[in-house]
Amino acid sequence: MTNISNTPKPPYYAVIFTSLRIPEDNGYGEMAERMIQLAQQQAGFLGIESARDDLGITVSYWSNLDAVKAWKMNSEHLVAQKKGRENWYSDFKVRISKVERDYGM
Amino acid sequence: MTNISNTPKPPYYAVIFTSLRIPEDNGYGEMAERMIQLAQQQAGFLGIESARDDLGITVSYWSNLDAVKAWKMNSEHLVAQKKGRENWYSDFKVRISKVERDYGM
Numbered sequence: 001m002t003n004i005s006n007t008p009k010p011p012y013y014a015v016i017f018t019s020l021r022i023p024e025d026n027g028y029g030e031m032a033e034r035m036i037q038l039a040q041q042q043a044g045f046l047g048i049e050s051a052r053d054d055l056g057i058t059v060s061y062w063s064n065l066d067a068v069k070a071w072k073m074n075s076e077h078l079v080a081q082k083k084g085r086e087n088w089y090s091d092f093k094v095r096i097s098k099v100e101r102d103y104g105m
Numbered sequence: 106m107t108n109i110s111n112t113p114k115p116p117y118y119a120v121i122f123t124s125l126r127i128p129e130d131n132g133y134g135e136m137a138e139r140m141i142q143l144a145q146q147q148a149g150f151l152g153i154e155s156a157r158d159d160l161g162i163t164v165s166y167w168s169n170l171d172a173v174k175a176w177k178m179n180s181e182h183l184v185a186q187k188k189g190r191e192n193w194y195s196d197f198k199v200r201i202s203k204v205e206r207d208y209g210m
Contacts, residue, residue, distance in 0.1 A: 002159035004123050004198050014202050016119060016164055018109050018154050049123050051156040054107035057164060059121055085210065093109050093209040097119050097202035104198040105190065 005047025005061055010099045012046055013062040015071075018055060019084075019092040026087045031080050042071050061099075068096055110152025110166055115204045117151055118167040120176075124189075124197040126161060131192045136185050147176050166204075173201060 021028070039045055039060055044067025050058040062068045071077060084092065126133070144150055144165055149172025155163040167173045176182060189197065 002125075004125065004160070004196055007198075007200075010200075014119075014121060014200060016121065016204075018164070020107075020109065049160055049162060051158050051160045051162045053156050053158065055109070055154055055156045057154060057156045057162040059123070059162060059164075089210065091109055091210050093112075093207060095112075095115075095119060095204045095207040097204040099121075099200045099202040102198060102200040105194065105196050 003049075004104070005049055007046050007061050007099075007102065008063075010102055012099050013065060013068050014097050014099050015060045015062065015068055016095040016097060017058045017060070017092065018095075019058075019088075020054075020090045021052075021056060021088060022090050027083075028088045031083065035077060035080055038074065038076055039071060042074065043067055044070070065096075108154075109209075110154055112151050112166050112204075112207065113168075115207055117204050118170060118173050119202050119204050120165045120167065120173055121200040121202060122161075122163045122165070122197065123200075124161045124163075124193075125159075125195045126157075126193060127195050132188075133193045136188065140182060140185055143179065143181055144176060147179065148172055149175070170201075 036048060044063040046061035046063055048060045141153055149168040151166035151168055153165045
């Protein structure tokens with residue numbers, strides 16, 4: 001995702017997912033693509049931004065906390081979360097935050 | 106910064122800075138390093154995570170909203186913000202958010 005998300009006026013939610021990968025791909029690339037597609041189909045999805053060099057940071061934006069929870073519990077996403085813990089990440093952190101203010105260029 | 110920040114128990118603040126760079130460096134790399142050093146000296150600083158490929162995402166963490174505001178108004182940081190608008194970024198967005206919950210590996 002190479003665009004800055006065109007999110008609405010706050011408040012809305014941001015899920016900040018930071019991760020360190022192990023060197024092997026193990027199907028990661030394909031699953032990451034699929035998760036982005038899947039997230040976009042969820043109710044309350046507002047946008048997603050992602051960058052990786054040594055560290056990976058993906059921020060997804062959601063209209064409210066129920067939308068965040070529904071995405072976490074999506075059945076295909078649950079499978080990906082399990083694979084992430086077992087096969088892809090040496091460390092990760094998820095932070096659920098409420099965007100109170102934003103500004104740009 | 107290639108580590109996941111060891112932030113305390115929520116609540117705390119996350120400033121999500123997403124940017125698109127123009128191709129020329131124009132002193133950007135040096136200033137980016139300096140801003141990380143400077144942020145770390147600010148009161149209320151909790152950590153910073155950064156990744157860039159096409160998109161750049163830097164998330165800095167702060168103990169409260171006053172610390173976020175003080176960092177924004179830091180005089181050397183104000184100079185960097187001005188240069189960013191003029192010389193480095195084709196687009197950017199800053200989102201100030203309150204982390205309500207987090208979890209990890």
